[in-house]
Amino acid sequence: QVQLVQSGVEVKKPGASVKVSCKASGYSFSAYGITWVRQAPGQGLEWMGWISAYNGNRNYAQNFQGRVTMTTDTSTSTAYMELRSLRSDDTAVYYCARDSPHKGYDFDYWGQGTLVTVSS
């Protein structure tokens, strides 16, 4: 069965960086893209960007351009999202999700989420 398992809780100080991992299993990792979405406490969903696990092509949301880097390691079927220059308003649950087979902009399997807290 398809599973995305994310790394654990992170606590960071303002100005630091965080790198969240997302290990995939149960499918051919290179055949699907990975999207990252975040959710601040009590707030809605925010799309951060996408990376192709096939060729590494990326598309980052304008709000995160210059501050985020998404990568994949096909040898371990793991995707990574690094966010730099953290601010308090980056405190959120970060989700990875797999692109669906429908070749659209929908995501059919999600990780369990990683809470990142930014606090001095």
Added chain:
Amino acid sequence: QSVMTQPPSASGTPGQRVTISCSGSSSNIGGNYVYWYQQLPGTAPKLLIYRNNQRPSRVPDRFSGSKSGTSASLAISGLRSEDEADYYCAAWDDSLSGVVFGGGTKLTVL
């Protein structure tokens, strides 16, 4: 402020039919597919509807989606207590060159 607008809350009694609206613009809903997600408390979102009105096989047919112009709707018939959740619409936005989500609607089953 979300690019696509949803009512913050909706409610219904068991067995009722409820609809949740999502209003956008020509750069998102008007020219692209709409998707709907359900997020139960404390869990990751789950895909409910893709390509405006298609359901993944594991989603009950009580859930249906529609789109007209720059607006879309999610309908839930035969409302059940386990449907109490947050619901989000989503679409690609040509102006932003990215996926945008609605602000979410909290559904309460009375």
